[in-house]
Structure formats: structure tokens, C-alpha cells
Amino acid sequence: MPRHKGDHEARRRDVSGAVWRVLAARGFGGLTLRAVATEMGATTGLLTHYFPNKQDLLAHALTLLDERRATRPRRVAAPAAEGLAALRAALLDILPLTPEAAADNRIWVSSWDAALADPDLAAGHADRYGRSRERIRRHVAAAQGLGELPSGDPDDLAAAIQSFVLGLIVQALLGAEAFPPERQIRLLDRYLAALTTPC
């Protein structure tokens, strides 16, 4: 049978689907060519056609994570919110408040080990989290413009807010019983309330 571009694209989707399922089940630590091949019912040899080495596979997995984050519907609706309300909605949307959000975050957290072990992946992650801080910074600047947050370096404030949320995600994933959704929301709201008071 002749091989068409459509076949290739369909196979790429199959591969991406298998990569995603392995990530969801085992995290980056369990993401190997063999695991993806087994998930697809294919040979490792076929996989090396797509990913000549482990780093290519990890890079592809991070790209899938980016695409998923960019295209998934928001979990927390924020129809007409701006300023502090938009910031709060964006942060709630990240926190592991639902099983789906916990699964996504679990994959992101597990990617840090892979990134710290590889300079190229680490540079990609530095960019990713820099862009994430930039998104938060825009909300902070808008809230400052509305008089909802005191003035002050919005870059530092964005970095502080991202710190708080990332650390809350880590603790909630590692200790789900101690961090039910209502506690995560309470902690976030108290943190934001402390920010709004000019201290």
C-alpha cells in the first residue's frame, strides 16, 4: 500500500495519544520508548522512527503538555472578570481542584525531574515558567491600575504569586488528604487578601 501524508499524521496522533496515556499513568519517570511502544502495541523500533532518542521523546511530551494547556477549556469560568478577579480565576484554574486538574499538574510536576537533568529541557522550562509569570504580571498590572493591588514591582509580585501557587500544587499533590479543594481555595483567598492590603 502506498504511504500517504494522512497515514503519517494519523500515526503521529496515535503516538501522541500513547505518550499522553503513559505520562498520565506513570509521569515523566515512566516515560520510555518501550512503555510508549507497549501502550501502542507497536515495536520500539517503530518508535525510534519518531523519536531517535529519549530526549526527543521528552521534548515531544512537553510540547503535548503545552498544546493541552493552550487548548483545554478553562475549568473556572471568568466571563467578564478583569484585574484581581481575573487573576483569582486564572489561579483557581491551575490548582488541582478536580481529578483532571490534579492529573495535569501531576504530569507537570513530574516533568521537573527530567528538565533538571537536561540543559535543553531546562531552558525550555525556564521559558515556560517565565511566560507563565508574564501572564500573571499582566493581571497584576491590571489590578494595580484598578487600584485593587498596591503599587510595587509587578514582576516581583508575579514571581511571588507563582511561587505560592506552584508550592500549593506540590503540597496538594503530595498530600491530597491535607489539601482538599476547599482548603486550597481558602489558602489562595487569604494570600490574595494579604496582597491587597498595603502593608
Added chain:
Amino acid sequence: MPRHKGDHEARRRDVSGAVWRVLAARGFGGLTLRAVATEMGATTGLLTHYFPNKQDLLAHALTLLDERRATRPRRVAAPAAEGLAALRAALLDILPLTPEAAADNRIWVSSWDAALADPDLAAGHADRYGRSRERIRRHVAAAQGLGELPSGDPDDLAAAIQSFVLGLIVQALLGAEAFPPERQIRLLDRYLAALTTPC
């Protein structure tokens, strides 16, 4: 030659040293029986005598991390500090402000992937971070007793403080250029200053 208990202990120390060097170089994602064996110039077969499987190796690595944390000298001196000053010193002692502290934190962060993939390791990590919050909670309660922090649930405040510090560690490791030591310290001090004001 007869095998003595002393030989066994010495060999265990050799094994632990090799585990530590592999962790420092490659994180938990690179911690395999084969990597430890290579590091020791031993066979994988010898290693399976100490670690029948990968989970045993990971559990031993976490024990080594605990021991190292418990026995290492404090990086930030806090001779007579109590209350808020003691809390600040304890948090500075954790942050990746030095290459050595960054290396330790890098191993801890990399352990999260392994922990999230294994229920036993996850339970151990939930305990570890719960104990860490308890240490912070004692400082918080002391600072409240001294009138340095407003009243409020010290458990929630400890969880919030640990969130902030863990997330700052993650960002500093993934983006060292954006988070030089002086910025980490500034962010921490502003966070603590915001806590001290009854908002």
C-alpha cells in the same frame, strides 16, 4: 576471607555514597541499579543484594536525603533567634541560595516524580512534608505568642508559608538567572512583611 559485620557496614556506606553521587548528578530520574553499580565499579548483581528492586533503591535514596537534612550544619546561622526571626532563618536555610543548597533542593524536587508514581513513596513524602509544615507551625505559633504575627490558624499559615517557599525553590531551580539569591531573599522578606500586617 571471612565476612565481618564491619565489612558489611563499610560496603553499605560505599553503596550509599554511590547512590548519593548518582542522585546529585542525575536526580531521581537517573537513579537506577545499573547507574549505582557503574558508579561503584560493581556489578548490578551485587547491588540487587542491597536493593532487590527499584522501589527499595528509591526508598533508600529518600532515607539518605532525610539523614543528610537532619545532620548537615545550618547554612544560615540563627544563634538566639526566636519567633519571626527564627522562622526567617529556617526558611533562608532551605532556599537554594548557595550551590550546595541548590544541589540538595534539586534532588528533593526530582524525588517528587518518583513519589507521585508510587503509593508507598507518596505516603512517605506526605509524612515528610507534613512534618516540615509542623516545624514551620511551631515558629508561627511562637511568633504569634510574641505578637509578631497576627492571630489566625497557625496550620493554615504554616501551609501557606511552605507553599511560598516550595514554589520559590522550584522557580529558582528552573530559572536560576531570573532568581539570583538577592531576589529570593527580597521575595521572602516581602512575603513575611505582608504576613506581619493584620490585613
